[in-house]
Amino acid sequence: MIAPVSPPPVALIIIDMQQGMSRMPAESRNNPHAEATILRLLGAWRAAGQPVVHVRHMSLTPGSPFWPGQDGAEFQPELQPLPGEHVQEKNVPDVFIHSQLERWLRVRGIQRIVITGVSTNNSVEASARTAGNLGFDTLVVADACYAYASTDFDGVPRSAQQVHAMALANLQGEYAQVIGSEAALALLA
Numbered sequence: 001m002i003a004p005v006s007p008p009p010v011a012l013i014i015i016d017m018q019q020g021m022s023r024m025p026a027e028s029r030n031n032p033h034a035e036a037t038i039l040r041l042l043g044a045w046r047a048a049g050q051p052v053v054h055v056r057h058m059s060l061t062p063g064s065p066f067w068p069g070q071d072g073a074e075f076q077p078e079l080q081p082l083p084g085e086h087v088q089e090k091n092v093p094d095v096f097i098h099s100q101l102e103r104w105l106r107v108r109g110i111q112r113i114v115i116t117g118v119s120t121n122n123s124v125e126a127s128a129r130t131a132g133n134l135g136f137d138t139l140v141v142a143d144a145c146y147a148y149a150s151t152d153f154d155g156v157p158r159s160a161q162q163v164h165a166m167a168l169a170n171l172q173g174e175y176a177q178v179i180g181s182e183a184a185l186a187l188l189a
Contacts, residue, residue, distance in 0.1 A: 010187050011110045012045040014038055015055040015095065015117025015124055017079045020065035020072025024148065030160035031146035037181045038116045038144045039078055046082070048188045051110060054081040055088050055095045055117065055127075094126035102134055112137040114184050115176070116144035121167035132175030140176045141184045142168055 017038060026032065045052050057066045058073060065072030081087050088101050095101055105113065113136050115128050124145050131138040147164035151157050158166075172178045 008112065009051050009108060009110050010112045010114060011051040011053055011105060012041060013053045013055060013095070013113055013115045013127070014042065014079065015115065015127060016057045017076050017117055018056060018066060018072060019074050019076055021118050022076055023065065023072065028149045028160060029146050030164050031143060034144055034146040035076070035079070037141070041116060041141065041144060041181060041184055042079065044185050044188055050188065051108060052085045053088055053101070054079070054085060055090060057123065058089045058091055060091050093123040094130050095123070096127060096130040096134065105136070112139070114139045114141060114187065116141050118146055120145040120147040120164045125167045125171060128171050128176045138176035139184065140168065140171055140178050141181055142178050143181050
């Protein structure tokens with residue numbers, strides 16, 4: 001009898017879902033259901049026994065809400081890592097810079113990664129670009145990320161949704177595939 005072949009692992013990477021993010025003004029962001037979507041994905045990944053990576057930004061700037069030892073640097077309570085789930089700290093937006101995440105993924109034979117978190121145009125975009133450049137099959141879950149309103153280089157105010165959409169457009173097809181949470185869940189089937 002031939003033993004069934006297990007599908008390759010798919011890692012869920014949750015970026016910067018820390019208490020400091022939950023203190024930002026809600027009216028300046030898009031996708032108010034992102035945390036609930038991330039929690040749903042996390043539950044499905046855990047149930048499927050697939051790898052989960054929790055990314056935590058640890059600021060090098062004194063006084064930052066993400067400075068080590070501040071409660072803002074702690075994970076949001078509902079998104080706390082479980083024992084055995086990988087926690088990757090970072091000091092810059094891109095989780096692959098000055099970290100061992102690439103090695104951690106490769107040692108485990110993980111080629112496909114699913115990225116969620118905040119903010120779409122900062123840590124999510126930076127990390128997805130590097131992941132794509134490193135050759136990972138990178139998927140970014142649009143409804144499990146969010147951005148904040150910002151002013152562009154020309155001085156034009158942009159809504160959070162515009163910032164989010166532009167960041168996703170920057171990634172689509174070049175560095176990653178942008179998908180919805182239902183498509184992400186289907187990867188586990």
